[in-house]
Amino acid sequence: MSKRKSHTPGRRLSLVVMLFFALAFLLLGARKNDFMGYILALAVPAMIFVGTWVLPHLFPTDRLLMSLTNFLCALGVLLLYDTNPAYALQQVISYGVGLFAMILCIYFVRAMHTGRRIIWLIFVGSLALLSLPLLLGREINGAKNWITIGSFSLQPSELVKLSLVLSLAFFLSQRRMLPWVVFSVACLGLLLLQKDLGTALLYYGTTLLLFWAATGNLPFSLLGVAGGVGAAWYGYQSFAHVRLRVSIWLDPWADYENAGYQLVQGLNAIASGGLWGVGLGLGSPTSIPVYESDFIFAVLCEQFGLVFAACVLLIYVALIWRGATIAMSARRRFHGLLAMGATLLLGLQAFVILGGVLKLIPLTGVTLPFISYGGSSLVSSLCLVGFIQGVESLNEADLEEDTRLAMLERGNPA
C-alpha cells in the first residue's frame, strides 16, 4: 500500500504529460500532414515514460526531476516542430545525447570523492576550452563564442559552466579561496574578450550566489554585488552594444524597425496570445527574430497563452525548489554546494532570459534551459540536472545506510 501510494503522484503526472504531448503532436501532424508529427505523437510520450519510469530502475535518477525535465524538453521539441521541423529533429537528437551525458554526470558525482585530483585537470582543460573561440571561433550576433568543426558547432562556454560549478563546489568545500577566485576571474576575462556578456553575467552571478551560500559572508557578498554593479557601469560606458541594449530595454519602440524590432515583436507575440493563446499552430511565431532560441518563451506565450506560460514558470520554480531541497539534504559540503550551484545556475539562466524577453531587464543572449533550440545548451542543462541527481542518489544511499544501522541496532540481542 505504501509503495503504491508513493508512486501515485508520479504516475498521474506522467499520464497527464503524455496525454498533453500526444494530443499536441497529433494536432500539429494533422495540420502539417506530416508523418513526423504522428511519429513524435508516439515517440515523445514513450520518451517521457522511459525517462520517468524505466531509467530510474536502471540508473540512480530522481523521478520527479526526470518528470519535470522531460516535460520542459518535450515542450521545446513541440514548439520547434511547430515553427521548424528540422530544428525539432536536431533537438530530439541533442536530447538523446544529453540523457547519456546526464547519466555520466550522475556516476561522476558518485565517484568524485575518490578522484579529487581530476578537479585540477578540469580546471586547466576548461580554461583551454574557453580560449578556443578566441583562436578558432566565428562571430555570431556580435559575440565570438562558437567553434565550428565541419558541420558540428559547439559553444564552449556552455560546457565550461559545468566545470565552473564543479570547481566552485570543490574549492569552497575545502575553504580554499585562491583557486576558485583565479578560475572565476579567468573565465570572466575570457568571456569578456569574446563579448559574451550574457554568459559572463551568468558566471558572475552563480559565483557570487554560491560564495554566499557556502560562507554566509554577507559583507563580502555585498562587496561582490557592488563590484558587479561597477563592472556593469564600466561596460555601459565602454561598450556601444551595451548602451544599445540598455536603450532598447528602456524604450524599444523608439527604434522598433531596427534595433528594437526583436523585442517589440516578442512583446507583440506575448500580447496577441492573451490568456489562452492563439492556438497551437496558428499565429506567426516565425516573425520574431531568433524565435527558436532567445525568444522561444514569446512563441510559447503566443501559442498557449499567459496562463500556460505561468504554469511553465511554476515548473521551473518546482525544479529549482527540488534542487535546493536536495542540496540542503546533502551530508557532505562538496555535494551540497555542487547541487546548489547547479540549481542556482539553471535558475539564474531562466531568470535572465525570461526577464529579457518580458522587458524586466536588458536582453542578453542566453538560452532558456531545456526549451530553447541548441545542442550545447540542452546537453549542459541536462548535465547540471545530472549533478543534482547524483547528489540525490548519494542522499538516498546515506539515508538507507542510517536505516540499516538503526535496524541492526534494534535487531541486536539484549
Next chain:
Amino acid sequence: MSEELYEVLSLSSRYLFTLLGVLIVLRAFFWLLSDRAEKRRRLKKLPFSGMIGEFVVLADGGDLHAGDHISIPWEGVLGSVRSCDVYVPGQEVRRQHLSFAFDPDQGLVLSPFRGCEALVNGESMNHRSLSLRHGSLLQVGNVLMRLRLFAGLDANAGFDAAPSAVTTQFPPAVSPAEYPPMYPPFPAQEVPAPAAIMPAFPAEIAGPAAPVFPQEGGPVLSPAPKVPSEPSTVPDSADTVTQRPPARRRRSDRWEVDWSE
C-alpha cells in the same frame, strides 16, 4: 485537413491544453510536497540521521555542563557561534575554531583554523590535522569533551562493522577545581589504545571516583579509574559486561560500542 477545420480544432483545444498545463503543475507540486512529507516521516524514525556520533562534555565549561551531548555531523565547523555545525560556547573558543570531517578509515579528522588551538588526548594540535577515534578526548578552550562514535561507524573496524550491543562507561564528570582551565602542553605521546582509555567494568565499585584527567606533569590518562556506584546502569560484575544496562536509557545510549574488547 482543411485550414478552417484545423483552426476550429486548435482554438477549441487551447482550453484543454491550458487545463492540462494547470493539472501538470498541480501534480508536480503535490508530488514535491508528498515527497517532502515522506522524507520527514523517515527522518523522524532516525533521530540521528546524518550524525556520526556525539561529543560528551566531561566538565562544566562556558555555557556547557558536564553530561551535555553535542551531536556531530559528517563534516562541518566547530566554533562558538550558533551557525557552526558543532556549537561549543566556551571561553577561548573562537567563532570558527576548527573544521572536522569523518573518514571511515581515520576517524574524525580535525583541522584547526589559523590561530586556533586545541588538545587531542592531551596533545596540542599545533596547527596540524589530527584524528579522533571513539573515546578520544578533545579540549577546546575550557571545554573538555570525549568523542562517542555511533555503532557501525567504528573507525578501526571499518564502515560496515555491525554494532555490538554493549555499553561504554565514561569517567565521571570532574569539577573545574580538579583540573586547570587549559591543559599545559604535554610532549607528544603515543595515543593509548581505546581499551586503555575506556575503563573496564570494575568487579567492585567503591567510593567516589578519583579524577582521571591529566595533572600537570602527570600521565596523559589514568588507566583504571574507579566508577561511582550507579545501580541502575553499572553492571555488578565483569561477567555481565556484555549486557545492556537494564534501567532507563538516554536517547544517546542507543548506539554504543564497547572498546574494551
